[in-house]
Amino acid sequence: MRVETGNKGKIQMSGNTGPFERMQSLLADDMIAVNQLIRTRMASEHAPRIPEVTAHLVEAGGKRLRPMLTLAAARMCGYEGEDHVKLAATVEFIHTATLLHDDVVDESGQRRGRPTANLLWDNKSSILVGDYLFARSFQLMVEAGRLKVLDILANASAVIAEGEVLQLTAAQNLATTEEIYLQVVRGKTAALFAAACEVGGEIADAPQDQIDALHTFGDALGISFQIVDDLLDYGGASASLGKNTGDDFRERKLTLPVILAIAKAETMERAFWVRTIEKGKQQDGDLEHAMKLMTKYNTLEETRLKALDWANLAKAALGPIPESELRSLLEELADFVVSRIA
Amino acid sequence: MRVETGNKGKIQMSGNTGPFERMQSLLADDMIAVNQLIRTRMASEHAPRIPEVTAHLVEAGGKRLRPMLTLAAARMCGYEGEDHVKLAATVEFIHTATLLHDDVVDESGQRRGRPTANLLWDNKSSILVGDYLFARSFQLMVEAGRLKVLDILANASAVIAEGEVLQLTAAQNLATTEEIYLQVVRGKTAALFAAACEVGGEIADAPQDQIDALHTFGDALGISFQIVDDLLDYGGASASLGKNTGDDFRERKLTLPVILAIAKAETMERAFWVRTIEKGKQQDGDLEHAMKLMTKYNTLEETRLKALDWANLAKAALGPIPESELRSLLEELADFVVSRIA
Numbered sequence: 052m053r054v055e056t057g058n059k060g061k062i063q064m065s066g067n068t069g070p071f072e073r074m075q076s077l078l079a080d081d082m083i084a085v086n087q088l089i090r091t092r093m094a095s096e097h098a099p100r101i102p103e104v105t106a107h108l109v110e111a112g113g114k115r116l117r118p119m120l121t122l123a124a125a126r127m128c129g130y131e132g133e134d135h136v137k138l139a140a141t142v143e144f145i146h147t148a149t150l151l152h153d154d155v156v157d158e159s160g161q162r163r164g165r166p167t168a169n170l171l172w173d174n175k176s177s178i179l180v181g182d183y184l185f186a187r188s189f190q191l192m193v194e195a196g197r198l199k200v201l202d203i204l205a206n207a208s209a210v211i212a213e214g215e216v217l218q219l220t221a222a223q224n225l226a227t228t229e230e231i232y233l234q235v236v237r238g239k240t241a242a243l244f245a246a247a248c249e250v251g252g253e254i255a256d257a258p259q260d261q262i263d264a265l266h267t268f269g270d271a272l273g274i275s276f277q278i279v280d281d282l283l284d285y286g287g288a289s290a291s292l293g294k295n296t297g298d299d300f301r302e303r304k305l306t307l308p309v310i311l312a313i314a315k316a317e318t319m320e321r322a323f324w325v326r327t328i329e330k331g332k333q334q335d336g337d338l339e340h341a342m343k344l345m346t347k348y349n350t351l352e353e354t355r356l357k358a359l360d361w362a363n364l365a366k367a368a369l370g371p372i373p374e375s376e377l378r379s380l381l382e383e384l385a386d387f388v389v390s391r392i393a
Numbered sequence: 394m395r396v397e398t399g400n401k402g403k404i405q406m407s408g409n410t411g412p413f414e415r416m417q418s419l420l421a422d423d424m425i426a427v428n429q430l431i432r433t434r435m436a437s438e439h440a441p442r443i444p445e446v447t448a449h450l451v452e453a454g455g456k457r458l459r460p461m462l463t464l465a466a467a468r469m470c471g472y473e474g475e476d477h478v479k480l481a482a483t484v485e486f487i488h489t490a491t492l493l494h495d496d497v498v499d500e501s502g503q504r505r506g507r508p509t510a511n512l513l514w515d516n517k518s519s520i521l522v523g524d525y526l527f528a529r530s531f532q533l534m535v536e537a538g539r540l541k542v543l544d545i546l547a548n549a550s551a552v553i554a555e556g557e558v559l560q561l562t563a564a565q566n567l568a569t570t571e572e573i574y575l576q577v578v579r580g581k582t583a584a585l586f587a588a589a590c591e592v593g594g595e596i597a598d599a600p601q602d603q604i605d606a607l608h609t610f611g612d613a614l615g616i617s618f619q620i621v622d623d624l625l626d627y628g629g630a631s632a633s634l635g636k637n638t639g640d641d642f643r644e645r646k647l648t649l650p651v652i653l654a655i656a657k658a659e660t661m662e663r664a665f666w667v668r669t670i671e672k673g674k675q676q677d678g679d680l681e682h683a684m685k686l687m688t689k690y691n692t693l694e695e696t697r698l699k700a701l702d703w704a705n706l707a708k709a710a711l712g713p714i715p716e717s718e719l720r721s722l723l724e725e726l727a728d729f730v731v732s733r734i735a
Contacts (some may be wrong), residue, residue: 097576098558152524156517177499178520179557182494185527186550193547198538205535208528215521216440234439 053106057101071114076125077377080116081122081136082353088140104168104180108147117247118143124251124265127377134195135254141148141204142247144188145388148242149211151181156219186211201249202266207246209242214238225313225321225329241273246273262317268381273364274386278358283308287392288355303328307357309341311350319343355392362389411454412725416465419719423464423478424457426539429577430482434529436589446510446522450489460485461590465592466607469719476537477596483537483546484589491553491585493523498561499644542592549588554702556580567655567663567671569647583615590614610723612709621699623648625685627733630697639680645670649699651683653692662686697734704731 055279075082087108095101118139125135153159154167155174161167169177185208192204218235219225252262282297285308286292299306305313305328313324323340327333345351367384372378431451437443460481465467467477495501496509497516503509511519527550534546563569572620584643590611590644594604626641628634647655647670655666665682669675687693707727714720 063598095558098555098562100558100562101555148525152520156520174516175561176558178494178498179554179561182527183551183558185552186547187525188548189531190544190551192542193540196540198535198540201535201543202532205528209525209532212521212525212528212536213443214439214519216437216442216525218440219517221439223622231439258591282592284458392428 055175066269070380070387071116071119074119074377074380074384077380078119078122078126081126084133084136085115085118085122085139085143087190088136088191090138092144093184095183096300097345098183100172100176101180103186103393104151104172104176105147106173107165108150109143113146117243120244120247121251123377124138124248124299125255126251126256126340127372127375128252128257128261133233134197135251137195137320138190138200138250138254139247141191142243144191145204145208145211146243148184148188149182149215149239151177151184153215153280155230155237156215158222177346182388183358195254197254199279200253200303203246204247207242210242211238213261214242217289220301223303223329224305224330227310227315229307229310232305232307232310234351236274236277237270241270244267244276245274256312260369260371264368267368268365268385270387271361271368272388275358275361275365275385276300278354278361279389279392280356281393282351285345285351288351292338292342300327300341301333303331304306308345309354310349312345312348312371314343315348315350316344323381358389362386396490411463411576412722412729414460416461416719416722416726420461420464420468421469423481425463426475426478426479427457427460427464427485430533431485432484434533435526437525440525442518443506443522443525444540446493446514446518446735447489447526449510449513450492451485456490457485459488459585462586463593464587464589464720465723466475466590467597468593468604469717469723470594470597470599472593472606474596476479476539477593479533479537480542480592480596481589482585482587483530483533484592484654486526486533486555487546487550488585489524490523490530491557493526493582494708495557495581497558519588530564537596539596539620542595545588545591545595549584553580553582556584557720563647565645565671566647567666569652571649571656574647574649574652578616578619579612582619583612586615586618587611600713602713604734606710608702608709610727613703613710614727615725617703619708620631620649621731621734624650624693624700624734625694627687627693634680634684642669642674642680642683646672649690649696650687653695654687654690657690657692658686700734702733706727 061209092100093105093109121142122135125138152169155169155177158169160166160170167177168180188204192201214235216240217231219230219236221235243265246269248265249262251264257265280303281299282288284296284306286296300309309328310326313321316324323337323344327337327341366382369382389391408527418726435444435447435451463481463484464477467480493510498513498521500511501509502512509519510522530546534543555579557580559573559580563573587608588611592609593605594607599607623641624630626638626648627734628638642651651666651670655663660664665679665686704727708724711720711724
């Protein structure tokens with residue numbers, strides 16, 4: 052299997068032997084049911100704009116990683132019913148709703164290699180269709196009929212929204228610490244990963260220690276996933292800038308490699324970060340200079356090691372779960388996520 | 394009691410004898426608990442922007458009509474617990490979240506006589522804080538611990554969001570029928586009124602026919618409320634234009650008085666509506682001409698009668714509920730809503 056880097060935010064590979072693909076084959080029937088349910092539920096009797104916007108995003112070839120985690124967790128814990136399909140679709144709807152709102156907030160023009168919904172339609176449609184998908188996800192999870200599941204997803208929703216607001220207020224603020232960064236990452240990525248895994252165990256009536264293990268696994272996997280993403284934006288630990296790199300710097304986003312470099316900055320270096328990130332007065336050569344500073348303080352490598360730590364934490368978390376093919380695949384998935392920056 | 398018209402969207406009166414005020418006194422302790430809970434739950438440990446934005450809106454002196462309906466319905470059905478307070482706060486959070494998103498979508502600059510959050514902060518904050526409040530509402534309703542309540546509120550959320558999208562796509566479209574208008578009104582107003590009432594009965598374990606009655610009451614009250622609001626925007630049935638009138642025409646909103654006039658328009662009149670509403674090419678005197686057309690076809694009076702019909706329907710719906718002071722007050726409330734256009 053050859054891992055394609057330089058495709059941030061995507062798990063992509065040639066060959067067909069990665070843990071994600073093997074999980075896909077193992078859960079193929081479940082996944083078909085999830086996709087079917089998503090298509091049914093994104094319809095709207097009265098407002099055709101809704102399925103138009105949703106289809107654009109939902110069918111744009113996302114990997115369905117989050118619903119896959121729900122399916123895998125449920126089956127791994129011996130679940131034999133059908134409600135995990137509803138929860139997997141729930142998780143994908145929440146994810147899609149947040150993407151729609153994110154693209155408006157970030158003023159993004161591209162997502163998954165295609166123009167964003169806010170560009171094709173307008174911000175209004177993205178806001179309201181996002182609200183609709185969130186409401187639909189809510190209906191689906193109520194259908195699964197478990198208060199504990201609703202509790203998990205309600206709490207995750209609050210962490211997600213809080214993280215988004217935190218990201219907004221922390222943006223371009225050089226005082227952003229690694230702790231705030233982690234809080235933001237939990238909101239934008241890890242909270243939904245954790246909930247996706249946890250509800251799978253919950254619906255399967257797994258023992259509480261296994262449900263907790265699934266939560267910790269998802270949380271750590273999500274954090275690792277996001278740190279890798281942020282590192283790849285600077286070309287990975289090898290700092291090889293390419294076509295898809297440097298966006299975060301240009302958008303003045305404070306991600307871990309930069310936060311660590313700012314923490315160590317001397318006076319002149321600090322002035323550079325103030326000018327480029329805080330004031331946004333960037334000029335030619337600034338990205339290269341930023342890379343030089345991150346290399347000087349070894350923060351790309353430090354970031355890589357932190358991603359590896361989180362991936363290892365994810366794997367270790369699965370301890371209480373009995374060994375099985377799916378457990379091995381989830382462990383491999385944690386390794387795979389960081390293999391993009393190996 | 395003297396009713397102040399010209400304050401669309403608000404129930405306002407001098408004197409202290411209206412049904413709303415009497416309901417407020419009767420449920421004063423409950424309402425204090427709701428306000429306390431709202432203040433506690435709009436806090437955010439990590440993102441101070443959240444309570445700032447929320448406080449601006451929540452504390453701007455809204456009448457808390459929707460949470461009052463929940464409290465009244467629960468107590469009227471004999472509820473003696475404390476969870477109705479959670480549901481009332483839930484309903485207010487959902488309402489506030491939709492207001493935040495509405496103001497972004499409508500590009501509004503004023504709400505309740507104050508600058509909107511999207512103007513004071515930015516659209517991004519309004520979108521994300523709205524999402525946060527929706528998540529918080531979701532947590533609160535889960536705490537009430539009733540799947541049926543969650544089902545009611547999940548369905549209401551979907552109707553609300555669908556109605557908003559429908560309003561967006563129907564905007565400036567002269568083909569908008571009274572049926573579509575009703576669908577939009579259910580989304581923007583009646584669905585939450587209906588759910589607010591229904592969950593009160595549900596938490597009180599009222600018989601199903603009483604719960605259904607509460608739903609029908611809330612739905613009809615909400616529709617009546619919104620039609621009155623739309624009529625007042627043209628100065629009521631007496632068509633007395635003033636400081637707070639004509640906004641909907643200027644914003645090219647298709648509300649009932651205009652929809653009814655378009656349905657009866659002759660060729661030249663139709664050209665007028667196409668120019669002013671569809672194409673938005675308005676000039677001095679257009680509002681006055683629009684009023685003339687609505688007067689010609691008596692659509693303001695027709696709208697008034699429809700609002701009265703819905704208010705009567707609301708009152709009649711309460712039939713299955715045993716007589717009580719709160720039931721009488723709810724009936725009076727329905728009359729009071731339409732007294733603004735009497």
